[in-house]
Amino acid sequence: MRILVLGGSWFLGRALVSDALARGWTVTTFTRGRSGMPPEGAEHVRGDRRNQDDLARLVESGPWDATIDTSVYEPADVLAVLDALGTSAGKYALLSSVSAHRDWPHEPVEEDSPLWPSRVDAAETDPDIAAQSVPAQYGILKAGCELAAGTAPLGTLIFRPGVILGPGEYTGRMLSLFERAQRGGRWLLGGSPSDQIQPVDVRDVSRFVLNRIAIHDEGAYNVVAPREPERNYGALIDACLEVTGGTAELVWGEPEWLLEQGVREWTEIPLWRTPRGTWAVSGQKAADAGLHCRSLRETVADTWADFQEHPPVPHPRQAEHGMDPAREAELLEQYDLFRAR
């Protein structure tokens, strides 16, 4: 197989490139060169996907059997690439997100659940989109990217991952959990240790995407780990403590109380979120098609080992994650009083 990865230097893109090279595939990557370089062995074309001349230069490295798009943000980005590459792109595989589902995270969703209403010319600056919340904007633009991807001349594959974790993760989710686990003491968490969660390992996403490309598949998949009793928030935290050697007394705060105190879901307590659909995404279609998800323990242990060798590059999103220690101590004090009432 000859594939083009739009992206390839950072998280999922990097995993896809490494995996494809290990399969003996020929890989071209296309990035601006701001997020480091892709793995050795890939042909790297430096350029900006929003620059027509750069895209015209990229075509010279084709044609490809498939193009995997990990760097798309707005539908116009999809159309510009398809316009420039034409049939050279081969099958077009878009990395969308479960956020493209209109009802996520409020309701459980499956592949056929409605997407956000969107347009192939939807843009972040459109007044109706700019007026939405940031997560809704992201979802509307991803839904628009899916519409645009549908115009690919040689067919389309859509992947909608939920939260991706694993080696190379840079958003700060795992980084802040590891730092908190190492600090020890009383650790304020949300909900219950048995709350099921569905993060998917970046290597499992990569394997699934490449396997579907290899068989020239088409269609759309939600890419999340299955809902299983042992795949829960408590297991995630226990694994963080185990790999870091931290010891902590876990305090599972009642969600309503935490929300009353203004605790930010998803970030201040990473991956903790109350809407009932957050971790109720059906990935059955992908599971039936062979998506295999490793254990949370393995993902956490490998991410920790990777961080020892390759600390994540600084990223603005890292500051969003985790709770200030003084605030946590104050909240714990108030929580004890609340529970004693």
Ligand SMILES: NC(=O)c1ccc[n+]([C@@H]2O[C@H](COP(=O)([O-])OP(=O)(O)OC[C@H]3O[C@@H](n4cnc5c(N)ncnc54)[C@H](OP(=O)(O)O)[C@@H]3O)[C@@H](O)[C@H]2O)c1
């Ligand atoms: N991470 C998650 O939990 C998650 C969950 C669901 C869906 N997704 C989706 O999965 C995809 C991959 O996510 P990721 O977190 O692995 O991606 P990422 O780390 O944000 O990587 C983006 C890549 O695109 C390149 N890039 C960005 N803008 C570009 C431009 N204008 N021209 C050329 N290259 C450009 C970057 O390299 P340069 O900066 O060097 O150009 C980088 O290699 C994204 O579409 C994301 O929406 C991610």
